[in-house]
Amino acid sequence: MVLLLNPSPWIVRWSDLLEPATPVLDVACGAGRHLQWFAARGHPVTGVDRDIEHASRLNPHAELISSDLETQAWPLYQHEAIRTFGSVVVTNYLWRPLLETIVASVAPGGVLLYETFAAGNGTLGRPARPEFLLQPGELLTVCNGLDIVAYEHGFLEPPARLVQRIAAVRRRSPEDRPLESRRCSL
Numbered sequence: 001m002v003l004l005l006n007p008s009p010w011i012v013r014w015s016d017l018l019e020p021a022t023p024v025l026d027v028a029c030g031a032g033r034h035l036q037w038f039a040a041r042g043h044p045v046t047g048v049d050r051d052i053e054h055a056s057r058l059n060p061h062a063e064l065i066s067s068d069l070e071t072q073a074w075p076l077y078q079h080e081a082i083r084t085f086g087s088v089v090v091t092n093y094l095w096r097p098l099l100e101t102i103v104a105s106v107a108p109g110g111v112l113l114y115e116t117f118a119a120g121n122g123t124l125g126r127p128a129r130p131e132f133l134l135q136p137g138e139l140l141t142v143c144n145g146l147d148i149v150a151y152e153h154g155f156l157e158p159p160a161r162l163v164q165r166i167a168a169v170r171r172r173s174p175e176d177r178p179l180e181s182r183r184c185s186l
Contacts, residue, residue: 005031005032005033005036005058006033007033007034007036007037008033008034008091008115010091010113010115010152010165010167011034011037011089011091011113011115012037013167014111014113014149014150014167015037015038015041015113017087017111017113017149017167017169018038018043018086018087018111019086019109020042021042021043021044022043022085022086022087022110023043023044023045023046023085023086023087024038024043024044024045024046024085024086024087024088024089025045025046025047025048025076025085025087025088025089025105026038026045026046026047026048026089026090027048027069027088027089027090027093027098027102028048028049028069028090028091028092028093029047029048029049029052029055029064030049030054030055030092031054031055031058032047032054032055032056032058032059032062034089034091035047035055035058035059035062036058036059038087038089039059039061039062043086043087044063045059045061045062045063046062046063046064046065046076046085047059047062047063047064047065048064048065048066048067048069048075048076049064049066049067050066050067050068050069051066052064052065052066069095069098070095070097074098074101076105082101082104082105083105084104084105084106084107084108084110085105085106085107085110086107086109086110086111087106087110087111087112087113088102088103088105088106088110088111088112088113088114089113089114090102090113090114090115090116091114091115091116092115092116092117093116094116094117094131094132094133094134096131099142100142102114103142103143103145103146106146106168106170107170108170108171108172108173108176109169109170109171109172109176110169110170111167111168111169111170112143112146112166112167112168112169112170113166113167114139114165114166115163115164115165115166116134116163116164116165117132117133117134117161117162117163117164118133118134118135118136118153118162118163118164119133119134119135119136119162120133120162121133121161121162121163124159124160124161124162125159125160125161133162134164136153136164137153138164139151139164139165139166140166143166143168145170146168146169146170146171147168147169147170147171148166148167148168149167149168149169150165150166150167151164151165151166151167152164152165152166153165
């Protein structure tokens with residue numbers, strides 16, 4: 001029996017932006033709830049985390065890479081270039097030295113779905129250290145080269161927390177207008 005995990009409502013809401021069967025990378029995938037969500041919808045999935053034991057049990061067909069992203073080099077290269085994916089998903093994780101690499105991992109036509117804790121969360125619980133909390137508008141700055149589909153910064157519950165989240169698309173070319181060709185419900 002496979003345990004079904006609850007994916008983030010933000011990830012579920014914007015997952016229609018992905019093209020069918022496009023490869024998905026889940027950064028700091030944890031137990032693999034988003035790997036499970038996307039695999040069930042026909043996407044090949046790759047997860048990276050320092051501990052992949054739980055994710056491997058729940059996602060036997062996923063490509064799983066064990067790596068401590070904060071102490072080791074980025075593990076996803078192909079022919080000496082950063083490997084790209086049709087979608088990159090990040091939830092509840094922030095390591096600023098990787099932000100540019102994460103955005104660079106989004107292939108042309110691909111989607112970045114990112115959701116994590118924001119400044120001020122320490123008044124509500126953990127994480128509380130500033131290095132693990134996004135500053136106001138930080139994801140907008142990081143995604144400067146992408147087309148922003150949706151962005152939110154605010155309070156959510158339960159549990160009570162402050163979050164910042166973004167859904168963004170990389171154009172296939174400078175002439176591409178992906179937001180006109182992809183319809184998504186608001």
